[in-house]
Amino acid sequence: MTSSTLTRAWQVAATVLDPELPVVTIEDLGILRDVTEYEGARVHVQITPTYSGCPAMETIRTDLIEALSMAGYVHVDVEFVLSPPWTTDWITDEGKAKLEEYGVAPPGPRTGPVELVLAVRCPQCGSLDTRESSRFGSTACKALWVCQTCREPFDHFKPL
Amino acid sequence: MSAALFDHVLGLADDALVSAQRMGWWISRAPELEEDVALANIGLDQLGQARTLLDYAGRVEGAGRGEDDLAYLRDDREFRNVWLVERPQTDFGVTVARLLVFAAYQSELYAALSRSTDATLAGVAGKAVKEVAYHLDHAARWVVRLGDGTDESHARMQAALEAEWPFVDELFTPADAGLVEQGIAADPAGLRPAVLDRVAAVVGEATLTLPEVAPAVGGGRRGLHTEHLGYLLAEMQHLARSHPGATW
Numbered sequence: 001m002t003s004s005t006l007t008r009a010w011q012v013a014a015t016v017l018d019p020e021l022p023v024v025t026i027e028d029l030g031i032l033r034d035v036t037e038y039e040g041a042r043v044h045v046q047i048t049p050t051y052s053g054c055p056a057m058e059t060i061r062t063d064l065i066e067a068l069s070m071a072g073y074v075h076v077d078v079e080f081v082l083s084p085p086w087t088t089d090w091i092t093d094e095g096k097a098k099l100e101e102y103g104v105a106p107p108g109p110r111t112g113p114v115e116l117v118l119a120v121r122c123p124q125c126g127s128l129d130t131r132e133s134s135r136f137g138s139t140a141c142k143a144l145w146v147c148q149t150c151r152e153p154f155d156h157f158k159p160l
Numbered sequence: 161m162s163a164a165l166f167d168h169v170l171g172l173a174d175d176a177l178v179s180a181q182r183m184g185w186w187i188s189r190a191p192e193l194e195e196d197v198a199l200a201n202i203g204l205d206q207l208g209q210a211r212t213l214l215d216y217a218g219r220v221e222g223a224g225r226g227e228d229d230l231a232y233l234r235d236d237r238e239f240r241n242v243w244l245v246e247r248p249q250t251d252f253g254v255t256v257a258r259l260l261v262f263a264a265y266q267s268e269l270y271a272a273l274s275r276s277t278d279a280t281l282a283g284v285a286g287k288a289v290k291e292v293a294y295h296l297d298h299a300a301r302w303v304v305r306l307g308d309g310t311d312e313s314h315a316r317m318q319a320a321l322e323a324e325w326p327f328v329d330e331l332f333t334p335a336d337a338g339l340v341e342q343g344i345a346a347d348p349a350g351l352r353p354a355v356l357d358r359v360a361a362v363v364g365e366a367t368l369t370l371p372e373v374a375p376a377v378g379g380g381r382r383g384l385h386t387e388h389l390g391y392l393l394a395e396m397q398h399l400a401r402s403h404p405g406a407t408w
Contacts, residue, residue: 051204055204082283134194136194136197140201144194144197
């Protein structure tokens with residue numbers, strides 16, 4: 001039994017993309033928590049949801065089973081874990097860079113129970129003259145913002 | 161199985177599930193598009209909490225019932241939610257007044273439960289407490305905006321608080337003493353001062369007055385409900401009961 005980010009199974013699992021933000025992997029987002037390889041091509045994967053009701057979890061489970069099966073693993077089971085709770089601090093720097101390039105302003109560091117976001121940079125034009133138009137956006141993890149300089153609306157991955 | 165634990169987990173789950181169903185009602189009906197999205201997101205968080213809790217309740221019971229069986233195949237007398245969340249709410253002011261009270265309660269409850277000796281409850285609560293902080297903040301902003309708004313919005317926000325206030329008391333129904341003693345359950349009765357402090361701060365900022373009204377009878381934790389829950393369940397359970405085993 002081996003549990004490490006260096007195993008081939010981890011490398012395969014880490015290629016699975018987030019279905020709602022298909023530029024970042026589940027590894028980039030910190031959703032992939034553990035991959036354990038056992039004898040006989042068995043793999044146990046642990047993933048954690050960003051929000052309790054995240055509807056992408058079933059798709060991620062299916063995608064993980066498919067990716068690992070295609071890589072030759074025979075028994076793949078995926079477990080959802082809630083503890084420790086996911087936080088935006090687990091998004092890697094690479095993940096944040098990919099989000100920004102995709103047009104989603106990445107989260108800043110957490111400041112308290114409800115975030116007081118001071119300035120969010122517009123992912124389109126880079127302006128800091130932006131404002132929140134709604135704290136709840138197209139998915140549970142995002143808020144709606146608008147840039148006052150280029151006038152474009154954009155998503156902000158809100159700190160949690 | 162532990163009957164007390166099963167009942168307690170059902171209470172937590174059913175509060176979240178029934179509230180989620182009421183939030184969903186607003187989709188396409190809220191005052192503005194952003195609010196449709198916000199209330200849907202809040203409902204989705206609650207639904208996520210309910211699913212994990214119902215799954216756990218099923219395992220505690222040990223009779224082979226899963227989350228769907230518990231959500232779709234129980235009658236109203238088997239639901240353990242409080243009255244606060246089950247009544248209809250066609251007035252937006254009522255919705256934000258109720259959400260203010262409910263999110264303040266859930267904030268304190270989940271913060272306490274995140275230290276539960278029951279690992280599953282602690283896990284759900286540790287996750288949910290962060291989500292509920294956003295719900296509370298959202299409700300508080302609306303209550304202040306409407307309360308400290310025009311004469312019309314102020315009067316309707318005050319009326320909404322008066323309408324919801326009789327149902328606040330039931331939230332603090334004492335939990336099973338054995339569960340509290342073992343550190344599994346957080347005793348809701350002990351949360352009352354902190355919850356009311358949170359609500360009072362917002363109500364004050366909104367230039368509103370805390371109502372002084374007699375509490376409703378309650379009884380949701382014992383399976384006694386208003387007639388409204390039956391109608392809610394009829395809609396929520398219709399498809400699953402008419403087409404057993406259907407997936408979509």
